[in-house]
Amino acid sequence: MPVDPLSLFTIPLTLALAALFSAAVAYDFITFRRRRKNGNQAVYRCDACRHIYTVPRRTPLAPCPKCGKQNEPVKE
Numbered sequence: 001m002p003v004d005p006l007s008l009f010t011i012p013l014t015l016a017l018a019a020l021f022s023a024a025v026a027y028d029f030i031t032f033r034r035r036r037k038n039g040n041q042a043v044y045r046c047d048a049c050r051h052i053y054t055v056p057r058r059t060p061l062a063p064c065p066k067c068g069k070q071n072e073p074v075k076e
């Protein structure tokens, strides 16, 4: 049974993309943990929709990713 030349190309490509994606996820996870350890992240709670989110750098105001309202950081 002859091997389809298209699958010869797409299977390694799919595997390479999956490997790259998992590497990106792992990198994101590691840097996120490192930032948390440094304590630079600020926690915000949206007054409008109660969404809780973090921002890498503490700023006086940060927009809510869900509704866009500007919120002050939660006091810690």
Ligand SMILES: [Zn+2]
Binding pocket: 046, 047, 048, 049, 050, 051, 064, 065, 066, 067, 068, 069
């Ligand atoms: Zn919101």
